[in-house]
Each structure stands twice: as structure tokens, then as C-alpha cells.
Amino acid sequence: MKTQEILDPEQWAEATFGQTQLKDMRRTRRAVTTAAHMAEEPAASLPAQAQTWKDAKAVYRLLDEPNVTFDALMQPHWQQTRLRMDTLPLVLLVQDTTDLDLSHRRKMSGLGEIGNGNGRGMYLQTVLAVEPDSRAVLGCAYQCPFIRIPAPKGETRAQRCRREKETDIWHQCVQHIGPSPASSVRVQVADRGADIFEFLHVCRSIDTHFVVRATQDRRVQTQEGTLGYLFEQVRSQPSSDVRPFDLPARHGHQARSTTLYLSWTSLELLPPRNDSRLNKLPPLPVWVIRVWEEGAPKGEEPLEWILLTSLVGTTCEQAWQRVEWYRARWRVEDYHHCLKTGCRIEERQVQSAERLIRLLGMLSPLAVRLLQVRDLSRQAPESPAHEVIEPETLTILAAHVGLLPSTMTVETFWTEIARMGGFLARRGDGPPGWKTLWKGWLHLQALLEGAHLAFHLRL
Structure with a gap:
């Protein structure tokens, strides 16, 4: 748009x-x-x-x-997002699950269990299309809300393998989006919840690549034909490169700088032996990348990511690029936060x-x-604001903050918007987030409405 x-x-x-x-x-x-x-x-x-x-x-x-x-309401948005995807040579499809906690809505009908079974609500599976370099959000490529259905009591392993499972939603989303066009590469990016053999297999069956963080210590086969287990094989690889790395702040943890070590190897994932639907599938070739830190500060768990990817690579730069793509998965968490906080979906x-x-x-x-x-707010920050911002909007903001419209850049415009929403713009602060930008934008809309009323009333 x-x-x-x-x-x-x-x-x-x-x-x-x-x-x-x-x-x-x-x-x-x-x-x-x-x-x-x-x-x-x-x-x-x-x-x-x-x-x-x-x-x-x-x-x-x-x-x-x-x-x-x-589906009817979302269909135009999905189609528009996929058209934008087709114009780019590479798109990251960041997929994740979130729960909508509606436990406080005791009279709402049709809800299911969430979490450990003590809460009520529903789940939402989202596939967000992201441009890999700028991390700009293209839109939702697909999305599916679903209600958890408890497993039948006394169910055997054989019965569980035959019925549809909740985790099937991961590969069903891939199938709904469909195969990559010849002109574009699509890469499914996901955290440990997507470490499902069927999901990885379906991705490759429709010519979609993946970068997924491993959580299952799977059986693997080396290029020499040796059988083993994933984590042992990967952790035995020596470091191939070292880079400084900035870890952002998260709940209960401050931002910190560290050093990450990198290694990678090529393996084949063997299908699960105990799943009759999957155990006859061929081994899945993957490139396994490990990044880790040594000597983490006291009280901090050392960072370690073991990533599975179908994209073949032979250089350190390619390995680091896959690591950066995995880091884009936080975009979908931002999106779910917008839905819950910015749109208050759980309070409706x-x-x-x-x-x-x-x-x-x-x-x-x-x-x-x-x-x-x-x-x-982050695109072409040095460009003149009047090239992309409507003149009336730019004029009102410039008058409010005491600047000339002709001197304002895109970065200046959005920084002043964010200030109106509570952004302090201190020297060490990063770029403003969506909350302060949106609060400031609503404030500016109120100023615009006031200007329109003043003109109408000839004040």
C-alpha cells in the first residue's frame, strides 16, 4: 500500500x-x-x-x-499480501501460535481450554509475510483461529497417530499459502513449536524452504552414512566464526552485548519410527546451524540456537544470514501484541x-x-517529509512543534509524532515503537479535526 x-x-x-x-x-x-x-x-x-x-x-x-x-473477511487481505510477496525475490513467512485468553469472559460461549487447561479461550495461528532486509511487514499470508479439542480419554498411541492433531495446523497453513512461484523464494521461519517432521516435509514438497529452531533430538544420518542424534552431532562441530551480538531487553532480562560462536554441518533427518503416517517417508536433507555463547553473565542462561534449514549453504556469511532470518520471527510476536494491546481483541x-x-x-x-x-517511520528517513506526507498533515504538525514543513525529513516527522505519544527521543533510545507512534498519530488527528472545525466556524 x-x-x-x-x-x-x-x-x-x-x-x-x-x-x-x-x-x-x-x-x-x-x-x-x-x-x-x-x-x-x-x-x-x-x-x-x-x-x-x-x-x-x-x-x-x-x-x-x-x-x-x-475467511471471507480476510480473503482480500490474504490475496493482496500474496501479490506483494510475488513482487519480491525472497520473502520470509514467519509463523507462530498465540492464545487469546478469555478466562475473564465467563458467559462467553464456544470457548475451549488454553494453556495447562485452567484457562478458557482460543488459539490463533498466524503466518506473517516479512521483507528480509528491512523487516517490513507485507501482511498476513494466512491465519487460522481454532478451538482446542481435548484428546479422548484412554487414547492409544496408534489412535493418536491416525487422527488429526493440533500440531497439524503448522503444515496446513503452508498448504493454504501454496507453492512458491518460480520468480520468488519463500522461507517459513518459526520457533521450536514448528520442529515437526511433517511440517518440514510438507514445506519441501511444495517448494517452500524453512528455517526452524530445533527442539527434538532427532535421529540423523551423516554424509558418511553414520547414524546418531542431532544435538550430539551438531555440538561436536568446532566453531567456524565468531561475531559480537547485541541481545535486546526482554521480560526480566536487561539488554546486553555478547559474543556468538558459529558452526554448521549437513545432515539428514530420519523420519519418526513410531508414527505410521511418517515412518515410510525418505530422510530429509537439512543444513544445521548452531550459534552459542560461552561465559554468560551470572544469572543468565547461555544463548544457544540450533537451526534447521533446507537452504543449502557453504559459507559463514550464508550461515549468519539464516541466523538473521530466524531473528525476524519476533515480528510475528509484535503482531500478536498489536492485536491484543493495540486492538484489544481479548477485551471485546x-x-x-x-x-x-x-x-x-x-x-x-x-x-x-x-x-x-x-x-x-523507518523507510527513507532522510527523504523530505513533503514527498510522502499529505501537505495538511505536515503543516499542522510543523506548526505544533515549531518547525518549517520544508525542513522536515521523514525521520523528523515520525520522531515528532512519537514524541506526542510519549517517546522521549533520548540519545541512547532506539527508534520509536508502534505504541508511541500510534498514540502520537491519534493526537495529531485530534489537532487536524480541531483545525477543520476552526476553519468551518471561521475562528
């Missing part, structure tokens, strides 16, 4: 939902109107977004329509899981938009 299509709520809503097939054009127009209201203030409640009782009732009727399904006052899933079909593209606003 162009900058103005992302920033303008009505243009964004029309581009995202204008082609939605809901069996009645009136429903499509209502979806566009509702999405535009949501885009103005994503975290607000449905009545606050609708602004009138008439529009609020229309939204609730829309969420009750059987023909308004999650609807009475059934079915309604919430339909509502998710409207909020999911909106969460992508929040991330794309952040991406806009």
Missing part, C-alpha cells in the same frame, strides 16, 4: 475490505464503514468506534450474519466465540496496519 492508503482510515478500509464477498453488497459496504471507524481508534470499544446506536446495532448484526465468515464485549472470530477478521488487518505505520 502507498503511504496515504495506510494512514487514511477510509482509504485503508476501502482497499482492505472493498472487495470482500459477503453475498450482499450492503454487508460489504457495512464492513468497509466499520473498518474505517475501527481504524480511527483501534483500541476503542465497538460502541465508541461506531459512535451512534444505529451504527453500533449494524455492526452487531454484521457479526451475527452466517455469510460473514472469518461479544457473547460467543463465533462472533469474536468474525470480529477478528476485521481486527487482524488492522493490527498489520499498526505495524506498517511503524515501518513507514
Whole structure:
């Protein structure tokens, strides 16, 4: 999307939902109107977004329509994302699962167990398309909400192997997206939850590559035909390269700098012996990369990533590149955070899981938009702001912060927006995140509305 299509709520809503097939054009127009209201203030409640009782009732009727399904609402967004993917020579498809915790909604019907079984809610599987160099978010390539179904009591291993399992969602998402076109390479990037032999096999069967963090100590075969186990084989490899590495801050841990060692080797993963669906499949050739640190600070667990990839490589640079691709997996965690915090999906006052899933079909593209606003703030930072920002918006912001519109760069524009949202812009601070950018953007919209009213009233 162009900058103005992302920033303008009505243009964004029309581009995202204008082609939605809901069996009645009136429903499509209502979806566009509702999405535009949501885009103005994503975290607000449905009545606050609708602004009138008439529009609020229309939204609730829309969420009750059987023909308004999650897939129907998301289909145009998926198609647009895949068209953007086809224009790039390489795309990372970052996949992950998150839970929507609705335990506090005791009267909501249709929910299932989450976590260890004490909570209630649903799960959401997301495949986010990401540009590998800039890490810009192209959109959702596919997404699937699902309710956990408990395993039958007394189920045997043979019965479990024959029935559909919850982990099948990983390779089903790959199949829904389909094979890579001849002009583009697609790489599924995932954390340890995707270390599933069937997932890896399906990726290769439709010409999609993968970079997945290993968690299973699988049986492997070396190039010489020696049998062994994955972790022992990989950890026996000597270091081939060393690089400094900055670990970002995370919950309970401060940011720190360390040194990472790198090794890699080529192996074949053997199929699981005890799974009748998979044990007749051929071995899967992979390139295994290990990065680790030695002498971690006291109280910190030493970092170690063992990555499985189908992309053949022979140099240190190629190995480090795969490591960087794996680091892009945090983009999908950002996305889920946007959905929960920026769009408040877990706080929505609807009475059934079915309604919430339909509502998710409207909020999911909106969460992508929040991330794309952040991406806009980091593209061509030295370019003049007037080349990409609407003149009226630029003029109002410049007047508010005491600058000349002609002197503002893209970086200056978005930094001032973020300041309005609480960003301090200290020397050691990194670039602003989506939260402060979005808060600042809403503040600027209020200033624009005030300017329009003042002009209308000739104040």
C-alpha cells in the first residue's frame, strides 16, 4: 500500500475490505464503514468506534450474519499480501501460535481450554509475510483461529497417530499459502513449536524452504552414512566464526552485548519410527546451524540456537544470514501484541466465540496496519517529509512543534509524532515503537479535526 492508503482510515478500509464477498453488497459496504471507524481508534470499544446506536446495532448484526465468515473477511487481505510477496525475490513467512485468553469472559460461549487447561479461550495461528532486509511487514499470508479439542480419554498411541492433531495446523497453513512461484523464494521461519517432521516435509514438497529452531533430538544420518542424534552431532562441530551480538531487553532480562560462536554441518533427518503416517517417508536433507555463547553473565542462561534449514549453504556469511532470518520471527510476536494491546481483541464485549472470530477478521488487518505505520517511520528517513506526507498533515504538525514543513525529513516527522505519544527521543533510545507512534498519530488527528472545525466556524 502507498503511504496515504495506510494512514487514511477510509482509504485503508476501502482497499482492505472493498472487495470482500459477503453475498450482499450492503454487508460489504457495512464492513468497509466499520473498518474505517475501527481504524480511527483501534483500541476503542465497538460502541465508541461506531459512535451512534444505529451504527453500533449494524455492526452487531454484521457479526451475527452466517455469510460473514472469518475467511471471507480476510480473503482480500490474504490475496493482496500474496501479490506483494510475488513482487519480491525472497520473502520470509514467519509463523507462530498465540492464545487469546478469555478466562475473564465467563458467559462467553464456544470457548475451549488454553494453556495447562485452567484457562478458557482460543488459539490463533498466524503466518506473517516479512521483507528480509528491512523487516517490513507485507501482511498476513494466512491465519487460522481454532478451538482446542481435548484428546479422548484412554487414547492409544496408534489412535493418536491416525487422527488429526493440533500440531497439524503448522503444515496446513503452508498448504493454504501454496507453492512458491518460480520468480520468488519463500522461507517459513518459526520457533521450536514448528520442529515437526511433517511440517518440514510438507514445506519441501511444495517448494517452500524453512528455517526452524530445533527442539527434538532427532535421529540423523551423516554424509558418511553414520547414524546418531542431532544435538550430539551438531555440538561436536568446532566453531567456524565468531561475531559480537547485541541481545535486546526482554521480560526480566536487561539488554546486553555478547559474543556468538558459529558452526554448521549437513545432515539428514530420519523420519519418526513410531508414527505410521511418517515412518515410510525418505530422510530429509537439512543444513544445521548452531550459534552459542560461552561465559554468560551470572544469572543468565547461555544463548544457544540450533537451526534447521533446507537452504543449502557453504559459507559463514550464508550461515549468519539464516541466523538473521530466524531473528525476524519476533515480528510475528509484535503482531500478536498489536492485536491484543493495540486492538484489544481479548477485551471485546461479544457473547460467543463465533462472533469474536468474525470480529477478528476485521481486527487482524488492522493490527498489520499498526505495524506498517511503524515501518513507514523507518523507510527513507532522510527523504523530505513533503514527498510522502499529505501537505495538511505536515503543516499542522510543523506548526505544533515549531518547525518549517520544508525542513522536515521523514525521520523528523515520525520522531515528532512519537514524541506526542510519549517517546522521549533520548540519545541512547532506539527508534520509536508502534505504541508511541500510534498514540502520537491519534493526537495529531485530534489537532487536524480541531483545525477543520476552526476553519468551518471561521475562528
